[in-house]
Each structure stands twice: as C-alpha cells, then as structure tokens.
Amino acid sequence: MLTPDASISRGSSVRFGTIFFTGIVLAGVSFLGVYHSLRAARSDYLYRLNTPESLKSAISLDPDNAAYHALLAENMESSGVDPIPQLVEAIRLSPLDSLAMLRIAIRAESVGDFATAEQYLKRAVAVDNKFTPRSALLNYYFRRDMRPEFWRAVTEAIRTASIEDVDGVFRLAWEMDPNQETLLSHIKPTRANLDGYLGFLLSTRKMEAAATVARRCAEVSDEQDKKLLLSFCERALFTDSESSVAVWNVLVARKLIPYEPLNPRAGAFLTNKTFLVYPTPGGFDWTTPSVDGVYVSQLTDGQGASVHLTGTQPEDCVILQQFIPLAPGRRFRFSYEYSSPEDEKISGLQWEVSNADGMIATSPELVTTAGAKNGQLDFSADGGWAKLILRYKRTAGHVRAEGTVAIRKMTGQLVP
Helix, strand or coil: CCCHHHHHHHHHHHHHHHHHHHHHHHHHHHHHHHHHHHHHHHHHHHHHHCCHHHHHHHHHHCCCCHHHHHHHHHHHHHCCCCCHHHHHHHHHHCCCCHHHHHHHHHHHHHCCCHHHHHHHHHHHHHHCCCHHHHHHHHHHHHHHCCHHHHHHHHHHHHHHCCHHHHHHHHHHHHHHCCCHHHHHCCCCCCHHHHHHHHHHHHHCCCHHHHHHHHHHHHHHCCHHHHHHHHHHHHHHCCCCHHHHHHHHHHHHHCCCCCCCCCEHHHCECCCCCCCCCCCCCCCCCCECCCCCCEEEEECCCCCEEEEEECCCCCCEEEEEEEEEECCCCCEEEEEEEEECCCCCCCCCEEEEEEECCEEEEECCCECCCCCCEEEEEEEECCCCEEEEEEEEECCCCCCCCCEEEEEEEEEEEECC
C-alpha cells in the first residue's frame, strides 16, 4: 500500500515525464521549422542568383517549385540547350502556367514540330482566358496560312483584346483577307467591336470599308461613340459625302446630336441655322476657331450668332466655318440677315464658300448700318462638299473693326 507521499511522488514523476516528452516533440517541431525555413531561404537565394548552376541547386533543395524550373529553362535556352524538359516539368507542377506552354509552342514551331506547337497553344488558350495566348494562336495560324482556324481565332482574340490590342488583330485579318465582309462575318456586331473596327479603319485610312462599318456602328451607338462617328462624318465627306450624311442623319434620328437631318438633294445643307445649340465639335456643325480679339456666342433670343470684335483681332481671320454637303450638278443659296447697334458701324466681314479647288463664291462685304440688312450667296460645287466661312478682313483704308454684329435667319436652299 502506497503512502500519501509515495502517491504524490509517482504523480509528479508522470507529469514530469509528460512535460519532458512534450518538450522534446516541440523542440523537434521547432527544429524542423527552422530547418525548412533555412532551406527555403537558401533555395530562394540561389534562385535569385539566376545562373544555371544556382538554379539547379535551388531545384535540388525545392524540386516542386515551378518557377525554378521555368527560369532554368530560360537560362538553358539562352545557352543553346533544349529547355523543353524543364518547361514540361514547370507545367506539371503548375498546370495553369500558360507562359510556359507558349514558350514550348514557340520552340516547337522553330524546329518544325507544328503539331506540338499547336497542341501547346491550344492548351494555353484553354487555361488562360486573357488575350496573350489567343494572340499567339492567331499569329500561328496566320503564319501557317490555316484560314478556317485563323478566322475562328480572330473571333476569340477580339473578344479578349483591349483597345490597345485590337488594332493588331484587325491589321492581321486585313493581311489575311482584305475582303470587308469576311472580317465582319467573324466579329460579333456589338457596339464595342464595331467601335474598335471603325477606329482601326479610320486610323489606316480605309474609308470605303469605314463607310459600311460607320453606318452599322451608328445604329447601335450611344453617347460614348459620338466623337468617333462625327470624326467619320468629317473625314468621309471628302470622298463619300453620301455615307457621311447618312451617318449624321442616323445620329440625328437617335437624338445623339440635337439637329435636323440633312438632305443636300432637297437643298437642306445647313446645320444649326439659328445657332440655338452651342456648336458641337466635329461633323457638320459650326466651328469657332480660337482667335484673339474675337468672341462668338449665341444671341440672347436664341435666334442666331453674336460676333464681337474688340479691335485687336488679326487683320485677316476666320470667325465661323461649317462643312456643308452638296449634291453635284445643283445650285444652292445661302441667305442671312445681319445687324449692329445703331451707334456701331462694322465693316470687313464677308461670307465665303470654298472647297479643295479653292474659292467658289464670296458675298459682298457685310457693312452694318441702321436696321437689319439681308444678304445671300449663290454657289455650286461638283465635289459633293464645300466649306462655308465667315471671315473678317480689315477693309483697306480703315482701322480694325470694333463692335458687335448679330447674324440671324441663316437658311440654305436650292436655287429655283
């Protein structure tokens, strides 16, 4: 029979043994943790040295690190050694490493192993939903002249391309087949796709193709597309005024611009006749060049333009201008009314119509006197467009004009 003291002694021994064993286990765990930390630090140090020897040593310490194998492959390739085994191992360890797959594909194609190249390009596309692998596959099919596969890849590449990238896709597509309808049949007719394609066509001056795309784009456009479509209207006016007017009228019909439709064949060639809407930059609206000493604004009654000359303006300058679409073989008339306050007499203003061939017609000088005066300017242009200009030119023998001129009742029509 144990005495109380003996029981206490035995219990103390058990507890001591347990504590000792636990301490040994914890010490072992701690040692292993330190060991692995030091091993990881060593392998990372060797990895950062970035030499073939250091990378092999890093892999011996941490063979399951895909990044080590990928960087060793890069070093081997630069030294003329086949990197494929290391890249394959990197992919085994990191199955979503699309970059390693692309590197295998490039290497395989360079040695004529086209089956392997296409296999790894497709694998990269399958695991990576970004643009880069799709661009690589697209370029591969282009180089191999694999047309059906190329056009399927175009659709995928456009889907993932950024604004900066998409031009490259369109450029490659045009080199493969410059037929407009071929490309259009392989891109989804979304607003973003049509915008990107139209921007490419304008930047590469493919205006005939741009006309088709601009019309489609205008039908699905919103406020964000207005600037691009107005740019098309201006640029197409010189080569295809009919398409230019058609796109403008779609924007009007969809209320993206606050004007009336244009119809040159019926004499409707003038935009924003009352200057009620402050000019929209681009397209067929008025533009007001920035000229020192000249201020153009809307009349307070919203029925025309107010031109204020401070007397410090240049001796010859453009005040207002507007591109106007015209129907070849027809004669047009621009009519207007102008006036100044009774105590001001302004001279030197004149309306002009010009095109690529030069001056077509000029109005008499606008000299203000008491009361409003009417004027008109008749002209024709076979090129399908012209520019209507209000110019100030100091009258010989006079100082520079100073004062305000109100211009109202601007209209355009066919000459009977």
